[in-house]
Amino acid sequence: MAHDQEGNWFEVQGGDSSLAVMSHVTSGTAPTSSLYPSTFTPTDGANPGAALVSEAWKEELKDLATKVSLSAAAQSKKAEHEIREEEPVGRKTQYSSETGRIIPLTSWKTRRRDLQTANTRPGTRAPQTSQRPPGTTSLEGQELRDKWSNGLEDRWSDELEDRDWWYQQQGQDALQEALNIMQNTEDWRTEIISQSELDASPEQIYEVLFVRVEEMNEWNPNIARITVLKHIGEETMVTHEISAGKAGNLIGQRDFLSVRHSLKTERCIYLSGAATQLEAFPPQPGFIRAEDGPTCIIIERLPSCPERSKFTWLLNMDVKGWLPKSVVNQALPQAQLEFMRHLQKRLETDKKF
Numbered sequence: 001m002a003h004d005q006e007g008n009w010f011e012v013q014g015g016d017s018s019l020a021v022m023s024h025v026t027s028g029t030a031p032t033s034s035l036y037p038s039t040f041t042p043t044d045g046a047n048p049g050a051a052l053v054s055e056a057w058k059e060e061l062k063d064l065a066t067k068v069s070l071s072a073a074a075q076s077k078k079a080e081h082e083i084r085e086e087e088p089v090g091r092k093t094q095y096s097s098e099t100g101r102i103i104p105l106t107s108w109k110t111r112r113r114d115l116q117t118a119n120t121r122p123g124t125r126a127p128q129t130s131q132r133p134p135g136t137t138s139l140e141g142q143e144l145r146d147k148w149s150n151g152l153e154d155r156w157s158d159e160l161e162d163r164d165w166w167y168q169q170q171g172q173d174a175l176q177e178a179l180n181i182m183q184n185t186e187d188w189r190t191e192i193i194s195q196s197e198l199d200a201s202p203e204q205i206y207e208v209l210f211v212r213v214e215e216m217n218e219w220n221p222n223i224a225r226i227t228v229l230k231h232i233g234e235e236t237m238v239t240h241e242i243s244a245g246k247a248g249n250l251i252g253q254r255d256f257l258s259v260r261h262s263l264k265t266e267r268c269i270y271l272s273g274a275a276t277q278l279e280a281f282p283p284q285p286g287f288i289r290a291e292d293g294p295t296c297i298i299i300e301r302l303p304s305c306p307e308r309s310k311f312t313w314l315l316n317m318d319v320k321g322w323l324p325k326s327v328v329n330q331a332l333p334q335a336q337l338e339f340m341r342h343l344q345k346r347l348e349t350d351k352k353f
């Protein structure tokens with residue numbers, strides 16, 4: 001297993017195969033120290049507290065993040081929505097996802113930009129409490145979907161195409177923004193980036209993480225339920241996620257409403273996500289609605305070994321509620337590493353069948 005000289009690589013013992021994870025939490029203006037959950041031990045005995053993100057790794061991240069904007073797929077998509085943005089010809093009325101009111105065409109672009117800016121700097125967002133009085137919610141998948149579509153019907157029925165476009169746009173923006181975050185290492189704030197190698201092809205990982213996203217609670221105890229509320233083509237979807245507030249978890253249960261997007265290029269498969277809003281699907285009683293993203297997972301084909309992939313993950317989450325930063329900065333990398341371990345196990349069992 002490869003590891004750099006600064007001891008940023010970790011080896012996770014998991015049965016016969018091992019998972020190498022390099023994790024980094026950034027905060028403040030410059031990258032500081034990495035966090036090392038106790039279950040993960042440095043492979044070369046280096047002092048973890050002193051480890052900094054190596055220049056080589058930064059370069060590698062920049063490289064991964066730049067490639068996509070040059071890819072043909074991204075270019076054609078970009079061109080596509082640039083045209084749509086410039087010529088609102090044929091585009092119908094836009095409705096506010098918060099108030100359900102019509103957004104005048106003139107403010108539509110500005111509004112989107114506002115949303116983007118809000119997402120770019122998670123650390124500077126105004127704190128909000130989305131905690132609701134505790135209650136019981138145990139909506140099943142179908143019920144969730146019904147609730148979703150009923151709430152929409154009256155206002156949105158004629159606007160399906162526009163709404164789809166809005167989500168698609170959000171998904172693409174999330175990817176671009178997440179890649180920008182990775183690229184501009186000087187601007188890193190509270191993002192967590194990890195890199196690992198997995199014993200599976202990018203296609204297999206994509207299948208487990210994107211196509212069969214609703215099965216995630218079967219293999220990851222940190223997730224209580226994931227429901228796909230809407231598919232927009234093959235590449236974009238709107239999902240509702242509920243984390244498991246298990247005992248020992250420093251952060252309680254959260255729910256998320258996200259738009260998820262995927263992009264396949266010759267070299268990589270990109271999975272991106274960002275929080276989205278919808279009046280018809282407000283925060284659920286008893287849950288704090290957290291915001292995931294802009295976030296991105298890059299699954300890179302290893303030409304020398306097609307059955308293995310490099311997995312780079314930018315976790316960028318606003319957990320909401322009032323929690324000390326130190327708690328969040330410890331719990332998130334922990335959850336991320338656990339996620340990787342469970343994913344590795346799932347991929348292993350999938351192979352046996």
Ligand SMILES: CC(C)CCC[C@@H](C)[C@H]1CC[C@H]2[C@@H]3CC=C4C[C@@H](O)CC[C@]4(C)[C@H]3CC[C@]12C
Pocket residue numbers: 209210213222223226241243251252254256260271273290292297319331332335336339
């Ligand atoms: C500590 C608490 C608040 C959260 C812990 C659970 C975190 C790690 C969970 C909750 C929801 C999860 C996400 C749910 C859905 C997807 C889409 C998939 O295509 C890639 C993984 C991804 C992006 C998951 C990553 C891990 C995730 C962010």
